[in-house]
Amino acid sequence: MTALISPLTKKLARDLWRIKSQGLAIALVIGCGVATVVMAFGTLVSLQETRETYYERFRFAHVFAQLKRAPERLADDIERIPGVARVATRIVKDVTLDVPGIPEPSVGRLVSIPERGEPMLNHMTLREGRWVLPDRTDEVIVSQKSADAHGYQLGDPIGATINGKKRTLTIVGIAQSPEFIYALGPGQFIPDDKTFGIMWMGREALEAAFDLKESFNDVSISLMRGANEKDVIDRVDILIEPFGGTGAFGREDHMSDAFVRGEMDQLRAMGSILPPIFLGVAAFLLHVVIGRLIHTEREQIGLLKAFGYANWHVGWHYLKFVLVLSAGGVLIGIGLGWWMGRWMTGQYSELLNFPFLHYRLELSVFALAVVVTVGTVTVGTLRTVMSAVRLPPAVAMSPAPPPVYHKSLLERWGLQRYLTEPTRIIMRNIFRWPVRTGLTCLGLAASSSLMVATMFGLDALDQMMDVYYFQSNRQDATISFVDTRSDNVLQDVMRLPGVMAAEPMRNVPVRLRLGHLSELVSITGIPQDAKLYQLLDINLRHVDVVPEGLIISTRLAENLGAKPGDIVTAEVKEGRQPTLQLPVAVVVEEYIGASAYMSLDALNRAMGERRSANTAIVLLDDTQLPALYDEIKNTPMVASIFLRSTALRSFNETIAENTTQALGFYIFLGSMIAFGIVYNSARIALSERGRELASLRVLGFTRGEVSYILLGELVLLMTVSLPLGCVLGYGLAAIMAEGLQTDLYRIPLVVSRSTYGTAMLVVICATAVSCLIVGRRIKNLDLISVLKTRE
Amino acid sequence: MAESAPLTESASVFRTRGITKIYRSGEVEVHALRGVDLDLYEGEMAVLLGPSGSGKSTLLNILGGLDVPTSGEVTFKDLALSSMKERGLTAFRRHRVGFVFQFYNLIPSLTARENVELVTEIARDPMSAEEALTLVGLEKRLDHFPAQLSGGEQQRVAIARAIAKRPEVLLCDEPTGALDSKTGTLVLEAIDTVNRELGTTTALITHNQVIAQMADRVIWFGDGQIVRIDVNETRISAQEVAW
Incomplete structure (x- = not known):
């Protein structure tokens, strides 16, 4: 009768x-890898599906365009384009708001609805x-985000300056x-729901308010299945050009969708780059x-084979061991x-403001x-x-030959007199098992490099903020005008309370083309002697505004495949809409957005206009802010004012709380690897050398x-691994920076000392903890039994 | 033993009174020692004989400070071993006791010389490693690793390691148990030399009655107690031992 088990x-x-505790340590390392996959791809799949459903159910358009003013019949022409x-059509206008409780003027984007x-659509x-x-011209529907930010209730009044x-x-x-x-106001690159919000208003009410009867200034287009989007965009551009069209664009260039896509790309990068490290370490x-x-x-294996167990039986037995731990x-x-996916999805629900978003563990993710884990x-x-499989039974039954040691490299160099016997034992052991030593070292380095490569994101963010808000944009505030004005407007700006310095800027929407690549951007004209706005090269050194030619950011250069000397075609989407041939003069470093610059004079000349501007950047005296706000709320020519301090506040509010959680998460992941390696190495060493150590204890050590x-x-080994981990971490950070960049921003590769320090400290602590645990076992070494038995 | 003074008149090095040792493994209690009174004298060679499980090794481990008795007293000269803590026992082993075991327990990553130096480094007044290895006849194998030495040679390195610190006692637990007769003799010679030339009090456990003839006294164990003690009139030399 065969036994049940x-x-x-x-x-x-x-x-x-x-070996339960060792097994647990290994399972945890595997677990971290699997968790990263499940979290990242699970969240990704959930986001993807939600986005699809959301877009479809609420008829999110495929192509978008803004123009100055077009008669309603233009819509019929657009509708006749094949594929549409x-x-x-809509009316979309930005207005200044006077929100009770918010001193600074905020901007509301009024979007018409029937x-x-x-x-x-939309x-x-x-x-x-x-x-x-109908017939109620003062009613608006506000976006959930601004309602949340301001605590708006139904029935609340909002003051607005509409068309003066x-x-x-x-x-x-x-x-x-x-x-x-994801809604960005003019001049913003981080959403701030306090100072920018969406409001939907009746079409007739807006037509009346802006004198746009039977007209529109914004059009959304949905495409038929299989339509050629690029072709539609080109045809739309031709149709809207006479009406001040600023260039049609697809979802790809739609800010909100680009942002969601960017988040998805980041999840994909995270789920692809991190897990292999965990699984590699676990396999080791x-x-x-x-x-x-x-x-x-060994002897048991010999015995099993002697009893007639087949080789594959023995191999399968040990493979099962591996598989159970992996399971x-x-x-x-x-x-x-x-659990993490749910948390992350919760974060996304808040950030992306989807009306529904549920974390769902797809069978495919599982x-x-x-497959990846078991395979690895x-x-x-x-x-x-296989070594167990190949062991011939007769050989297996006799004890393994003792390991042969040699003098270590250091000793061969004649350094032995500086080494005590215990140190020599250490050195020879290290050189006796070079592969294992190397892999242990590499594994520990993987742990710190993982932390460097994840935590560097926070350094990069700091750098992006610093470069954007302090090195490039040195102004305290950006004031946008409702239209383009002669640069005399600067004198008016200087007369505003608290304004200490002001410089003009001119933004012109263009489609830049080079070869078959094109990009819809705006060219910003900057005075050649600009002090407040600084262009920076790749090493973040100041670059002069060249008198002629185009200055483009690294991102734009990449997107267009442009380099200095190339001639770029710029189809201006404003005014008389000239087409310009502009040589690329300089490429400047900018982490955020794809932008182009020109000297203000050159831009004005190219546009065939007098010296004019549509934006002013200013330095402010903080104490005069309330007076300035009051004044601006009553100045119809000002469309909006954005303060650096507001942007930074909003940045810190949204990012800071996530930062702590992310940091904790990365440290947890890194310490799991470090602990897994050190603890297992120590336990293995103890098992291999328990006898040796007990002998030493007997001898009076x-x-x-x-x-x-x-x-x-x-x-x-840990000490050696630390610098290695920093170097690997930097390399891994470079891969992450590449993987995490989106169409909206580039991630600078900067790693702060404190990031290196934290990563090293975590490895040191994890090592200390595992040493303490194993140290307790040394205390309990059974001196007698170990000496009475042959290994 | 005509020319030497009666043993009882030499100073007693070890003194045990009523020691018992009970091991508990699961629900089973094993009485390894059931009240042992024994004195070991300065410079003597004592052989402990008896069947497996009779308590020899337990006693030796207690004498060497590797283990403590469940009850009873053990003193080494002026030290009360039975009431010492872990730290004190470690120091005792470190400075005063030399151990030799059946399985040599050498450190595989250290050469013969270094295995001995391991001990001389932490001892108070050691002989040099070369000197100790010469004493056991291994002066030509100083720089060999354990894997490059025969079993007998490895055991002699273990003896050199045990005596290099000039211990006051040498405790050997079946030192020839894993060796053939010829190499065993070489090992016994080494132990004999140490006992005679350095005057190190030596206690040696064996299953082999022939070896007992090398001893001053033979202490017979049975069932956790001393059954009887024989005093040899004459000690034979290690070369004369054969099995």
């Missing part, structure tokens, strides 16, 4: 139980309240829209542990990843995690398992001295 299975279970499914029926979900009523007239609007509804998942640890197990069970890791990882660890341990031999080696 085979003896080999029982052996497996007991072996696993015996639907056309929806008073009767749903918008044909529909919204009404979260609260009701639709605007002060009006009071009433909130009748709160809504969300796929078009404004399993290789060492299984190698040790096979070594100690444990996968389970931990799925649990942890599911399968991916399992099996490949990683196959060689060791103290616990401390014995611990030195065992743990000194690990501490030495």
Whole structure:
């Protein structure tokens, strides 16, 4: 009669139980890798599906264009373009708001909606309240985000300067829209819901307010399946050009969608770059542990084979050991990843403001995690398992020959007189197992490099903020005018309360073309003697504004494949809409956005206009801010004012809280690897050399001295791994920077000393903790039994 | 032993009174020692004989400070070993005791010389490693690693390691147990030399009654107790031992 559970299975279970803490450490490392996959791809899939559903259900358009003013019949022409499914025209206007409780003027983007029926495209979900009523010209629906930021309630009044007239609007509804998942005001690059918000208003009310009867200044287009988007865009451009069209663009260039896409790319990068590190380390640890197990069970293997167990049976037995541990890791990882994914999805719900977003663990994500994990660890341990398979029974039954040691390299250089015997033991052991030593070192380096490569993101963010807000944009505030004005306007600006210095800027929307590549951007004209706005080269040194030619940012240069000397065609989308041939003069470093610059004089000349500007950047006296705000709210020519301090505040509010959580998460991941490696290495060393250490204890060596031999080696390897980890970390950070960059920004490769320091400190602490745990085992070494038995 | 003074008149080095040792493994209690009274005298060679599990090794481990008795007293000269703590026992082993075991327990990553130096480095008044290895006849194998030495040679390195610190006692637990007769003789010679030339009090456990003839006294163990003690009139030399 056969036993219910085979003896080999029982052996497996007991072996696993015996090394449970090591097994747990390995499972945790695997778990971290799996968790990263599950979290990143799980969240990614959830985001993707939600986005698709959201876009489809609320009819998010495919192509967008703004223009100055066009008669409604233009919509019919657009609709006749092949591939166009639907056309929806709107009126979209930015106005200054006077929000109670907010001293600074904020900007509201008024977007028209039909008073009767749903918008044909870019529909919204009404979260609260009701639709605007026909004949009520003062009703608005505000976006959920601004409602949250200001605590708006239904029925609240908002003061607005509309087309130079002060009006009071009433909130009748709160809504969300796929078009404004990420909403940036003019001059912003981080959303600030306090100073910029979306408001939907009845079309007729807006037509009346802006004198746009039967006209529109914004058009959205949905495409038929299989339509050629590029072709539609080109045809739309031709149609809207006479009406001041600023260039049509697809979803790809739509700020909100680009942002969501950027987040997805980052998740994909994270899920692809990090897990291999964990799984590689786990495979190494399993290789060492299984190698040790096979070594100690050598005679048992011989016995099994002598009894008639087949080679594959023995191999499968040890492979099962690996697989059970991996399964444990996968389970931990799925649990942890599911939990983190839910957390992350929660963060995204808040950030992206989707009306619905649920974290769902796709079977495909689960399968991916399992296949990759099992594949990696099996490949990683196959060689060791095969060594058990190949062992001939007769050889296996006799004890393994003792390892042959040699004098270490240092001693061969004649340095032995500086080494005590315990130190020599350490050195020879290191040189005796060079591969294992190297991999241990590399594994520890992987741990610190992982932390460097993840935490560097925070340094990069600091750098981006510093470069953007302090090195390039040195102004305290940016004032945009409702239209382009002669640069005499600067004198008016200087007369505003608290303005200490002011410089003009001119933004002109253009489509730049080089070869078959094109990009819709705006060229910013900067005075040649600009003090407040500074252009920087790749080393962040000041670059003069050249008198002629185009200055483009690194991102734009990349997108267009342009380099200095190339002639770029600029189709201006404003005024008389000239087409210019501009030589690229300089490429400047800019982490955020794809931008182009010219000297203000040259731009004005090219546009065939007098010296004029549509923006002023200013230095302010803080004490005069309230007076300035009051004045600006009553100055119709000012469309908006954006303060650096507001942007920084909003940045710190949104980023700072996430930073702590992210930091904690990265440190957790890094310390898991470090702990897994050091703890396992120490346990293996203890198992291999318990006898040796017990002998030393018998000879009168103290616990401390014995611990030195065992743990000194690990501490030495850790010490070597630290600089290696920093170097690898920098390299990995470069890969991450490449992987994390989006169409909206480039990630600078900067790693601060404190990042290196933190990463090293975590490895040191994880090493210390595992040494302490193993040190307790040294204390409990059984001196007698170890001496009475042959290894 | 006609020319030497009666043993009882030499100073007693070890003195045990009523020591017992009980091991608990799971629910089973093993009485390894059941009240042992024994004195070991300065400079003597004592051989402990008896079947497996009779308590020889337990006693030797207690004498060497590797283990403590469950009850009873053990003194080494003026030291009360039975009441000492871990730290004190470590120091005792470090400075006063030399151990030799059946399985040589050499450090595989150190050469013969270095294995000995391991001990001389932490001892108070050691002989040089070369001197110790010469004493056991290994002056030509100083720089060999354990893997390059035969079993007998490895055991002699272990003896050199044990005596290099000039211990006051040498405790050997079946030092020839894993060796053939010829190499065993070489090892016994080394132990004999140390006992005679350095006057190190030596206690040696063996299963081999022939070896007992090398001793001053033979202490017979059975079931955790001393069964009887024989005093040899004459000690034979190690060369005369054969099995």
